[in-house]
Structures are given as structure tokens and as C-alpha cells.
Amino acid sequence: GAVVSQHPSRVICKSGTSVKIECRSLDFQATTMFWYRQFPKQSLMLMATSNEGSKATYEQGVEKDKFLINHASLTLSTLTVTSAHPEDSSFYICSAKSGGATDTQYFGPGTRLTVL
């Protein structure tokens, strides 16, 4: 199956710093990428959807100025958590689709962010 990579897999940072997470589709072109957040023992919560070359569409309640998403190419999307605080600590997962609604969605391995 298709492969989606994420980097870094784990990051620890101090409160107030910014953290960038990269998501790459390795063997297919991702017209749409998704960013999810997952708290312990909970399901995945969609944060935003991005299409290559367009501004991301954020879900209700997600601060777009705090979670900056850039989908610069058909194989790369980045999520930047700006001025991170301890409450931003979570497991962040990216996902990618090559086509429309009927296409399979593939997930990256996730990034565990800890803000001290």
C-alpha cells in the first residue's frame, strides 16, 4: 500500500517555542492531506484539511493562527504549532489521499509532541 511518513516521530519542546511537523506521501501524489490530533484513549479529531496550493480548511474550534498548515506540493504538508503550551501536548497524525471521496486514505505514523 501507499506510504505516508512523518517527521519527527517525537518532539519535546519548551513552552513558547514553535514546532514544525512534516508529512510526506512517499509513493503517490496527495491532492488532499489531513491533520488529526489524538488525545490518550480517544479517537482521532480532525484539525484541518488541505489541498495542494490552497489554504487549509480548519475545523470548528481549531485556531488557524496557532496551527499553521502549509501544503506546498503534492507530496509535502507541514503543521507548525506556534508558541506551544503544555495543553498542546498530544499525538498529531497526518493523512493523505490521492483522489476524491472514494479513494483510500493513508496515515502517517504520528508525532508525539510534549510541551514542557
Added chain:
Amino acid sequence: GIQVEQSPPDLILQEGANSTLRCNFSDSVNNLQWFHQNPWGQLINLFYIPSGTKQNGRLSATTVATERYSLLYISSSQTTDSGVYFCAVWETGGFKTIFGAGTRLFVKA
């Protein structure tokens, strides 16, 4: 929006046992996928199954789209099957995947 409900929420099995996980959804869908999230957090695609039946080794899945449910069967369970199983759907005319709350499975040796 569409609602996705999974049952049971938690399941404990003895190694070798069989199980059935259920996913109900409240509206028509273009896409339904089953995932297994392993203890490290990686989501593994099990099935893409908007309708019909598929099998892959000890796992099989059936989706009855007209009745708005899908079933995931695990036969001869192994300890490595432990983790969380998610059902996720793409609502017809929608723009995103909606996840169920998951079924947390623990297989005892």
C-alpha cells in the same frame, strides 16, 4: 453530520478466540475503511470496504450499505491483534473522513 458508532467499546479475548466488531453509520457513505491502531500509534489500513465482503488472512469485513453497518471479523485472535480498531467513513457529498470512537481489543496469551 453523519454519526459513526462502534461496538463494543472494549473487548478482551483469549488467544485463539473469534470476535466481531460492529460499525453503524447514520447516513449514506462513499467510503468506509477499517483501521488497526497499534500500541505505537500507527494506523494500519485493514480494509477499504464501502460495500460487500473482503477477506485478508484471519480478518474479514462486510459492509451492508443499504442497512448502514459494517462488521469486522477477527478469527483465531493473536496477542498481536491487540490495539484499537477504528471504523471511518466518508459521507456522500462530504469533504472529510469521520471516525468512530473505536473498539479497544486486548488479546490475552
